[in-house]
Amino acid sequence: MSVKATRTGIVLRPDPARVLFRPFELGNSSRVLKIIARVNSLTEDEVQQKLDEVIREFGSRHYRLNNFFLKRFDQVKEQLLTDEPLTDERKLLLGAYFTMEYSLESAALFNPSMIWHPDQSNLPEGYKRFILSLRATGEGHISSISFRTGYVDGEGKIVLQKPSRYVTSPEAIVSQQFDKAQFVRKLYELRLINSISENILAGLPDEFTLPNIEAQVKRVMSQFRHNAEYEAVTSGLLALARSNYEMHFDDDQNLDERCIFPYSPNETNGIEDARFVEFRDDDGEVTYYATYTAYNGRVTFPQLLETKDFTHFAVSTLNGAEVQNKGMALFPRKINGRYATLSRQDGENIYLMYSDDLYFWQTKEILAKPTFPWEYVQLGNCGSPIETEAGWLVLSHGVGPMRKYAIGAFLLDLNDPSKVIGRTKEPLLSPDQNEREGYVPNVVYSCGGQIHGNTLIIPYAMSDYASSFATVNVDELLAELTGKELVRQPVAVV
Structure with missing residues (x-):
């Protein structure tokens, strides 16, 4: 009998109350001039009264809102007709008229990717803290990256921390x-x-x-x-x-208050499906990378996000003849001295790519084709490979009849990932009756899980609407993939 995942019952639904402030762009200079003229027709008392009203209504919903109002004023002040000095209150009010709230996850919160938190201090024995990145989708179906944090206890129970209601996107600085x-x-x-x-x-x-x-x-x-x-x-x-830029969040912001919102022209319609990985270089240095898809409404662009601390991020274009389509997922270390990634250039099969340069990918080799009925339409990865003593464990997704997405797994040789040791003939997880309804029906999908002890934790999306977690016994899964029972080496007691 094939191994099946166990659902945890945790459901992470989109919260429309999580709003951030964004520029309110009118796209019409004559309208901008008219709004400025109307505000400048107010007396100072009227300005103060209206500004107080704005702060009462919106001040508690945002982090450092006044700073953004002043920034927005600086962006429209060239439309002022005279050099007459303005009071700070009038500048703030003008900035408020060119600012809007955006509910970043009002439509959906899905396609999660899980990595272990850089800070594992002050935890009980057996506990481990994690970061969950999610694709948050709001008005206009624009996707951004949102974060949650939590921990897994010694018994394997998953606990999500309640997020702050504040959300802020940082100012981007072009390289x-x-x-x-x-x-x-x-x-x-x-x-x-x-x-x-x-x-x-x-x-x-x-x-x-x-x-x-x-x-x-x-x-x-x-x-x-x-x-x-x-x-x-x-x-x-x-x-x-x-498309090559950096972002810097304030150190005193909680991680769940940080949102990576589309910035570059290639991202105008969203940042999709970030696959995070903790990458350890040959010298032991750790960098967190995420491959994601930038979408401008017409074309998708694979891009790379990198950070050391989840406070400072750099975004880079990926280059090379084989940087195509969606679903690139980096291995967490070099293989035989080279970077390695999984990909899906043709929208159907899984490929393996190697490169000496993280930002350039020129060649590919086919790794796996749709083989079983539940994946006959297409096959793809569900995040970066996870290293185990038996091989590289890769979560996969397959699409079958009625475009139903399911999650399976395969195992690759540690030293030569082009060798497939085994694949699940049946899905680990398929959408049940409670998961079939959503923006895209009949879909379960993940952008990356983790192993804690002997448990594989799979965060997954339910029909492109909400997210949840499922677990799989690692020994049972590896036994199915290798065709033999895994014998774990005893841990020496020091």
């Missing part, structure tokens, strides 16, 4: 320096190399900044102002540059 040679390589992949882009690139040094390329675009713009091809090329160049 300070770009390597021209790498930039050109990516432009070739995007088919953006032509006489126009070459003209722009010719005036750039070997190391350049965003202001450098923006100035070059303006210079060439005078020659191709009404050229439709120019518009497409220059927007592509600037979008690529703005």
Whole structure:
């Protein structure tokens, strides 16, 4: 009999009360001018009265709201008709008129990825603290990355911490320096190399900044102002540059108050399905990476998120001929001196890729094809491989009749992951009657689990709406995958 997962009964539903502030963009300069004029027609007493009302209603719902109001004022002040100085209260009120609340998870909270927390201090014996990242979807079906924290106790019980009601997205800073040679390589992949882009690139040094390329675009713009091809090329160049950026959260913010909201042009319709992994380099240094899909409403772009502390993040484009489609998932360490990742370039099969450079992927080899009836439509990974003494344990998803998604597993050789040791012939987890209804019916899906003791913990989404956890006995699963009972080595008592 095949191994089956056990549901925990935990359900993590979207909470519409978790709101963050965002710029309220009108997209019409004449309307902006009219709003500024109306606010400036108020007396100082009227300004103070309205500002007090705004603070009473929204101040307790957000973290450092006044700072954002002043930032928004700075962004629209160029529309002021005179240099007449304004009071701080009027600046704050003007900023409030160009700010909006956004409920980041009002529609869904799904596709979770679980990693162990960097801080494991002050815990009872046998306990382990974790971070859960989730795809939060709100108004306009825009997806962002939200976080939760919790712990697993000595008996394997999963406890989620109640999140703060405050949520904040950080200010993004576009990368300070770009390597021209790498930039050109990516432009070739995007088919953006032509006489126009070459003209722009010719005036750039070997190391350049965003202001450098923006100035070059303006210079060439005078020659191709009404050229439709120019518009497409220059927007592509600037979008690529703005897709490499950094974010910094305040140290005093709880992790569950931090939200990674779309910033670059390639992310305008969302950041999807981040697969986090704790990567340990050859020297023992740990970096947390997440491969995710940026979506601009037309095209998907695989991207890389990295952090040491979940306070400072860097976002980079992934490059190379084989950076395609969705579902890239990094191994947690190098294999035989090279980076390795699972992928799904053709939307159907699972591939294995190696690279000497984390940001460039040029070759692939097929690893697994849909083989069993529950996965005949497509096969994909459900997060980064987990290292066990028997091999690399990989959670997979398969799609069968009626586009039903289920979760299975396969095992890869530790030294040569191209060798598949075994696969589950039946799913570990399929949607039951309580999980079939949602934004996308009949789906269970994960972006990465963990092993605690002898328990595999699978966080999973239910029909692209809410999330839950299931568990599997590791010994039983590995026995099924290897075809033999696993004999654990006794632990020496010190």
